[in-house]
Amino acid sequence: MRIRFLGTAAFEGIPSLFCRCGLCLKAKELGGKEIRSRTSMLLDDDLKIDFPPDTFLHMVRDGLDLERIKDLIFTHSHSDHLYAEDLVARLPGYAQSDAHPIQVYGNDAVLLRIKQTLDFNGGLQEKFVLNRLKPFERKELQTAVVVPLPASHDPIEACYVYYIEKDGKSILYGHDSGWFPEETWDWLRGKQLDLAVLECTVGKINYRQSHMNVDAVLETKQFFAENGVLKPEANIVVTHFSHNGQLSHSDLTEIFTPHGIQVAYDGMVLELP
Numbered sequence: 001m002r003i004r005f006l007g008t009a010a011f012e013g014i015p016s017l018f019c020r021c022g023l024c025l026k027a028k029e030l031g032g033k034e035i036r037s038r039t040s041m042l043l044d045d046d047l048k049i050d051f052p053p054d055t056f057l058h059m060v061r062d063g064l065d066l067e068r069i070k071d072l073i074f075t076h077s078h079s080d081h082l083y084a085e086d087l088v089a090r091l092p093g094y095a096q097s098d099a100h101p102i103q104v105y106g107n108d109a110v111l112l113r114i115k116q117t118l119d120f121n122g123g124l125q126e127k128f129v130l131n132r133l134k135p136f137e138r139k140e141l142q143t144a145v146v147v148p149l150p151a152s153h154d155p156i157e158a159c160y161v162y163y164i165e166k167d168g169k170s171i172l173y174g175h176d177s178g179w180f181p182e183e184t185w186d187w188l189r190g191k192q193l194d195l196a197v198l199e200c201t202v203g204k205i206n207y208r209q210s211h212m213n214v215d216a217v218l219e220t221k222q223f224f225a226e227n228g229v230l231k232p233e234a235n236i237v238v239t240h241f242s243h244n245g246q247l248s249h250s251d252l253t254e255i256f257t258p259h260g261i262q263v264a265y266d267g268m269v270l271e272l273p
């Protein structure tokens with residue numbers, strides 16, 4: 001399976017609009033892996049997680065054919081994960097798109113935002129089908145099997161992290177998560193994942209309530225090791241970094257490489273053999 005890390009930043013991106021912090025200035029100067037757009041992941045070109053405002057950039061940069069997407073799953077409705085206005089671009093009059101509808105999966109807040117936005121433009125018009133997911137309910141999509149697991153990210157919305165089974169591989173897409181709720185830790189025991197994608201939004205800041213920091217990621221790895229959550233050869237990748245964490249790509253690599261954890265960058269491709 002081919003996994004593309006399309007964007008690897010939190011809401012503000014790096015460099016952030018209007019920001020003159022040390023990391024944003026450094027990112028502008030160095031470019032390359034220091035530039036981070038808003039987070040999304042693509043599995044085998046047909047399953048996409050989240051639809052951020054940088055999707056146009058991702059398409060152009062990586063030469064993506066977004067018409068190959070069959071299933072689009074959402075973690076939550078925050079604007080760095082859902083930019084519904086650009087879904088309008090698939091409607092008649094805006095694109096010569098294929099006949100197949102893209103199956104969209106998410107919580108109530110996500111589906112409502114998409115429906116309201118598309119309703120201003122003539123409705124779904126069989127280009128999208130909206131499917132509501134419930135926590136812990138195993139769902140067979142066209143491209144994979146997914147189980148939404150509760151996150152501790154925003155108390156007014158059912159934010160999900162996802163367990164995904166695709167082509168014999170098991171993946172945890174773990175953000176935006178904060179420190180996982182107890183029922184999510186319990187559910188993960190013994191799952192034998194091939195890949196866990198975690199957030200390290202706030203870097204070394206002493207905070208883990210709605211986003212994870214470095215210590216929370218390392219403790220998560222420890223929990224995984226003690227509870228059979230990963231296969232021995234499994235990958236752990238960290239992503240979704242905020243400029244407020246003030247850690248460059250090389251700082252993050254220095255922190256995580258000794259722990260066997262990979263630091264994602266924009267455009268990174270991971271092959272799961």
Ligand SMILES: [Zn+2]
Pocket residue numbers: 010011078080081176240
């Ligand atoms: Zn986010």
Ligand SMILES: [Zn+2]
Pocket residue numbers: 015016019020021022023024025243244
């Ligand atoms: Zn900044």
Ligand SMILES: [Zn+2]
Pocket residue numbers: 076078153176
């Ligand atoms: Zn969020």
